[in-house]
Amino acid sequence: MTIPFSTSAHLIQSEAEALQAAEQFAQFIAQQALERDRDRILPHQEVEQFSQGGLWGITVPKEYGGAGVSTDVLTRVVQRIAQADGNFGHIPQNHYYALEVLRVGATHEQKAFFYDQVLQGKRFGNALAEIGKKDFVRRTQLLKAPDGWFVDGRKFYCTGSLFAHWIPTLTSSPDDGRLYLVFVPREAKGVTLTDDWDGFGQRVTGSGSVEFTRVPVQPQWVVPFTDSFERPTPIGPYAQIIHAALDLGIGQGAFEATLPFIRAHSRPWIAAGVGSAAQDPLLLQEVGNVHVRLRAAQALLARAARYVDAAQHAPDEDSVAQASIAVAQAKALATSASLLAGSKLFELGGTSATQAQHGLDRYWRNARVHTLHDPVRWKYHAIGNYALNGVRPPRHGAL
Incomplete structure (x- = not known):
């Protein structure tokens, strides 16, 4: 499925505007929340409206063109939308998380590129968790080969990825044993998304599995992760x-x-x-x-x-x-x-x-x-x- 995308996303410029936009969107999203949950209808159009309305970009720092809202405002936005629809409130969680990982650990060039993508209306999903493992060792790997860099592995409970343009993927490098967050294009060759989340709650959060089969990636899409926790x-x-x-x-x-x-x-x-x-x-x-x-x-x-x-x-x-x-x-x-x-x-x-x-x-x-x-x-x-x-x-x- 090709993810819809427009380059005309609204630019929210203040915390007051962010809260107002969240209130308006919450009132809208509440109208069909029961039906979406009951019939397991994924909110593709609603997600597009959310991102084009500018709420995906509210934590982008001001120096990169965003509103740079405080944590208090962000939590109030998330809280209000989750109050209206707990399913929908979960969808942008990892998007905001990825933006913070960029703020802390990315280069200026990476920040400029990915923040601009977000302000245009593009969305981040996530591929962090892996199933069947007792510890946090990651089996999904970032492979550096003579013919390029590749991501190979499988992730579970990838909330928001079914709606995403980029999938931030937690990988380990066999070269140095460190963790990296790789921003993988949703439409890249070798990426397979499966809508297989069947939990009795959070049913329409787009939390399927993602498989990466030697997916080619660019070095500029790779952000150090271990470094940010040392x-x-x-x-x-x-x-x-x-x-x-x-x-x-x-x-x-x-x-x-x-x-x-x-x-x-x-x-x-x-x-x-x-x-x-x-x-x-x-x-x-x-x-x-x-x-x-x-x-x-x-x-x-x-x-x-x-x-x-x-x-x-x-x-x-x-x-x-x-x-x-x-x-x-x-x-x-x-x-x-x-x-x-x-x-x-x-x-x-x-x-x-x-x-x-x-x-x-x-x-x-x-x-x-x-x-x-x-x-x-x-x-x-x-x-x-x-x-x-x-x-x-x-x-x-x-x-």
């Missing part, structure tokens, strides 16, 4: 805060769906002695509990964003560790809050909330699948070890 950089917390924003957005979407359903459909428990579910005192207690946890997660997310911005502006051992811990705190609470919101929707909505016509199960399914991205139990471990022993968390993409 020194303190904010890549890890930056990646994780986007995931936290996505989880929180899904939870907020579930809560937003809970309230009108209670008003219109739920019945008070017989012992409550009230005329409507909205007056049931124990139901009100649970609504308040979910609301408080979501608001607390939102506050931690905003706080973490400030730490990530500080680490971006002045990265060192302390600032990056502080950002990682702040993001871990937000991610831990966003995980539990989103799962709670999705579960309480049914408990408070009653049996009728489980009817397929409402499609309310998508909130819990999406939260449950996405929060498995990395184990939140290790967030608590990192937080506890830092608080008690002053041990900085390890530097990698999951912290």
Whole structure:
């Protein structure tokens, strides 16, 4: 399939404009979210509209022509779109991640080229994960042969790649044993994408598998990856805060769906002695509990964003560790809050909330699948070890 592309993408120039564009797009994307999830309809046209509207380019630094929005604004954009459609909110996550990898580790020439591609409306997917491996050793390789450079291997759970023009691919080099992020053109010879993601949640995120069969690549498409974790950089917390924003957005979407359903459909428990579910005192207690946890997660997310911005502006051992811990705190609470919101929707909505016509199960399914991205139990471990022993968390993409 040839990916649609136009060179007339709108250029968002301010944080206020980015937030306004996100709100407008969220209202649009919410209209058919249920049908897309239920019938597994991949949002090709919606993705094109999203990128042509300029939201793909909001984190491109100002010196390269973008809006260079703060981490707080980015998380608010992701959160709002995920609230409207948890599936769609996941699609640009790795695109923003790849832009940060470029900012930290690419040459000026690479930044100028790829940032310009994005501002024109082109999209990055991802090919990072591999299935059937207990550690993080990468079997997909960057091969440097006499007749050129090639990528060879297979990746799994490649969110967004079905919609992408470029697929940033994590590779290892047999020459030096180091990791590189290779930006592979979607239409390159030897690239095969398979729409084989069959998880019960995040069903229409374009998270298929990608196979690379001796795919020719140019040296200028190769960005060092190991280098960016041997020194303190904010890549890890930056990646994780986007995931936290996505989880929180899904939870907020579930809560937003809970309230009108209670008003219109739920019945008070017989012992409550009230005329409507909205007056049931124990139901009100649970609504308040979910609301408080979501608001607390939102506050931690905003706080973490400030730490990530500080680490971006002045990265060192302390600032990056502080950002990682702040993001871990937000991610831990966003995980539990989103799962709670999705579960309480049914408990408070009653049996009728489980009817397929409402499609309310998508909130819990999406939260449950996405929060498995990395184990939140290790967030608590990192937080506890830092608080008690002053041990900085390890530097990698999951912290």
